Amino acid sequence: MPIIPELARSHAEITDWRRDLHAHPELAFQEHRTADFVAGKLAQFGIPVERGLAGTGLVGTLRAGSGARAIGLRADMDALPIPEKTGCGHASTHDGVMHACGHDGHTAMLLAAARHLATTRRFDGTVHFIFQPAEENECGGQVMVEAGLFSRFPMEAVYGMHNWPGISVGEFAVRPGPIMAADDKFEITISSRGAHAAMPHLGDDPIVAAGALIADIQTIVSRIVDPQDAVVVSLTQLAGGNTWNVIPETVTLRGTCRYFASGLRPVLAATLRRMADGVALAHDVQVAVRYYKPIPPAVNAAAPTELAARAAMQVAGAEKVHRDLPPSLGCEDFAFMLAARPGCYLWIGNGPASEGRTLHSARYDFNDEILPIGASYWCRLVEMALPSEPPAAGDQ
Numbered sequence: 565m566p567i568i569p570e571l572a573r574s575h576a577e578i579t580d581w582r583r584d585l586h587a588h589p590e591l592a593f594q595e596h597r598t599a600d601f602v603a604g605k606l607a608q609f610g611i612p613v614e615r616g617l618a619g620t621g622l623v624g625t626l627r628a629g630s631g632a633r634a635i636g637l638r639a640d641m642d643a644l645p646i647p648e649k650t651g652c653g654h655a656s657t658h659d660g661v662m663h664a665c666g667h668d669g670h671t672a673m674l675l676a677a678a679r680h681l682a683t684t685r686r687f688d689g690t691v692h693f694i695f696q697p698a699e700e701n702e703c704g705g706q707v708m709v710e711a712g713l714f715s716r717f718p719m720e721a722v723y724g725m726h727n728w729p730g731i732s733v734g735e736f737a738v739r740p741g742p743i744m745a746a747d748d749k750f751e752i753t754i755s756s757r758g759a760h761a762a763m764p765h766l767g768d769d770p771i772v773a774a775g776a777l778i779a780d781i782q783t784i785v786s787r788i789v790d791p792q793d794a795v796v797v798s799l800t801q802l803a804g805g806n807t808w809n810v811i812p813e814t815v816t817l818r819g820t821c822r823y824f825a826s827g828l829r830p831v832l833a834a835t836l837r838r839m840a841d842g843v844a845l846a847h848d849v850q851v852a853v854r855y856y857k858p859i860p861p862a863v864n865a866a867a868p869t870e871l872a873a874r875a876a877m878q879v880a881g882a883e884k885v886h887r888d889l890p891p892s893l894g895c896e897d898f899a900f901m902l903a904a905r906p907g908c909y910l911w912i913g914n915g916p917a918s919e920g921r922t923l924h925s926a927r928y929d930f931n932d933e934i935l936p937i938g939a940s941y942w943c944r945l946v947e948m949a950l951p952s953e954p955p956a957a958g959d960q
């Protein structure tokens with residue numbers, strides 16, 4: 565596989581970076597040490613850095629040639645609130661926090677690519693290296709966009725990459741159109757007068773109302789949305805009451821809607837409200853629906869996706885770049901960047917999704933084998949997206 569030889573030679577050093585980041589994981593918007601690490605490396609490579617975008621976020625900018633075109637490459641930096649159980653030598657030294665999604669590897673790969681590109685400069689234009697905070701749950705990507713990422717750092721396209729357990733080492737997967745799903749949260753609060761458990765007729769029962777609503781919600785996917793649309797509506801939390809002999813005054817339900825077609829958001833939000841109103845009427849309770857923290861689907865644009873696939877093929881070979889895998893109903897806040905600029909999000913194989921190798925598992929560890937593969941992809945992508953002028957006739 566044509567990994568860039570210089571990146572293969574620095575594999576051990578990139579692995580050290582990755583393991584250092586792994587041992588010092590930081591939660592969303594608290595990536596201070598990580599940001600210091602990234603800023604320090606970029607400064608060593610001679611790449612100017614702007615810090616403080618979305619708090620701990622930072623952007624390094626590298627120019628070569630005289631071209632006016634620019635692209636962005638994005639890595640995420642945050643960890644998860646999971647107590648690590650890998651038992652590995654570079655395990656987390658921060659209690660209850662671990663890099664269980666491989667953002668340590670993403671950061672290390674982008675740093676390695678930045679160093680190589682700063683050394684070789686075989687491109688014409690500008691590359692912005694975007695190190696994003698708070699991908700997990702806190703939408704740092706959205707905060708960066710709202711903080712002026714694309715106005716302060718103009719770019720024609722933006723690219724992201726995530727390691728993917730279940731895809732073999734040395735392979736990639738990418739597709740145009742939606743690749744990750746929308747993720748809209750909802751919270752439903754059912755309020756009533758409550759009652760003595762033995763005298764329900766003297767009050768109202770939010771638990772029975774919740775049961776009816778839970779059953780109704782199951783019909784959204786089966787009877788409301790087009791069967792051709794992939795949609796998940798999952799109820800994930802149910803809370804109410806604290807003893808045997810009291811019918812409580814409130815019950816709270818929480819859940820998430822996942823889908824690929826952006827037009828489904830108003831349909832799902834309105835349907836949940838209509839079902840809530842129906843249950844409120846039928847059971848004589850109050851039902852409030854909060855539909856919030858929506859993340860759009862991550863939608864790859866056609867031309868950047870074709871370019872990304874060709875760059876991946878340069879590294880892995882055509883037969884190792886899957887173009888036909890189904891999208892994931894997981895979500896990704898890179899979607900906010902893709903909504904603002906054309907671009908492409910691709911998966912790099914992290915090896916088998918065997919025990920301990922699945923994302924967000926307490927036994928997960930980023931596969932260091934793939935560090936030079938991902939870094940090589942970033943470099944080839946830049947060289948193909950911003951090609952240098954062909955040498956003039958007679959030049960050597």
Ligand SMILES: [Zn+2]
Pocket residue numbers: 664665700923924
């Ligand atoms: Zn994650």
Ligand SMILES: [Zn+2]
Pocket residue numbers: 665666667699726
């Ligand atoms: Zn992740």
